[in-house]
Amino acid sequence: MKQTKTNAIRLLEQHKKPYTLFSYPVSDGKIDGQSVAQKINKPEHVVYKTLVAQGKSGAIYVALIPVNEELHLKKLQKVTAEKKVNMLLAKQLHDVTNYVRGGCSPIGMKKPYPTFIDSQAAQLDAIVVNAGKVGLQMELRLSDLVEAANAQFADLTI
Incomplete structure (x- = not known):
């Protein structure tokens, strides 16, 4: 079956950034991150x-x-x-990002939004994020993700 290309995949290919795709079944309805992992x-x-x-200002953050x-x-x-x-x-997600809940990639959104990656990631060489479609994940070098999403590290978790 031919894999449909998402905005995230197109953007990485355009910038010649290597990635690995992982597809998984969503027929069980589980799209939470732990099930995906x-x-x-x-x-x-x-x-x-x-x-x-x-934010209160109306600005969007990722x-x-x-x-x-x-x-x-x-x-x-x-x-x-x-x-x-x-x-x-969730009902606003598609209008703002062009992605749907469970299929939202930090790469290739409708507009470039300020993007923050939890600082725990700084110790990783590679990271897995959504590829822009429910049932599809991509693994790429952390440095490529930071560049593609124009992201910065911040302490974000509880």
Whole structure:
């Protein structure tokens, strides 16, 4: 079966960044990060979920954290210098990012948003993130992800 190319994949190929794709079944309805890590046989600390939040100013922020961790909104608030930050509603996700819940990649969103990767990732050589479609993950060099998403490291988890 031919793999459909997502914006994330197109962007990496355009910049000649190597990646490895992992597809997994979603027929069981489980798209939470821990289930995904299990399905692609990767340790949870290298599989990161992409979370999208909105500040009181209206600005959009992207946070990448390990699938077995929780985002600390006050830490994201601090790093973005916002008075308040809330998670974007699932129904708003597609309009803002061009991706859907469970298929949101930090690469190739509708617009470039300030992106923060939890500082735990700094010790990794490679990282696994969503490839832009439910049931599809990609592994790439951490340095390539930082470059492709124009990301910076920050302490984001509880």
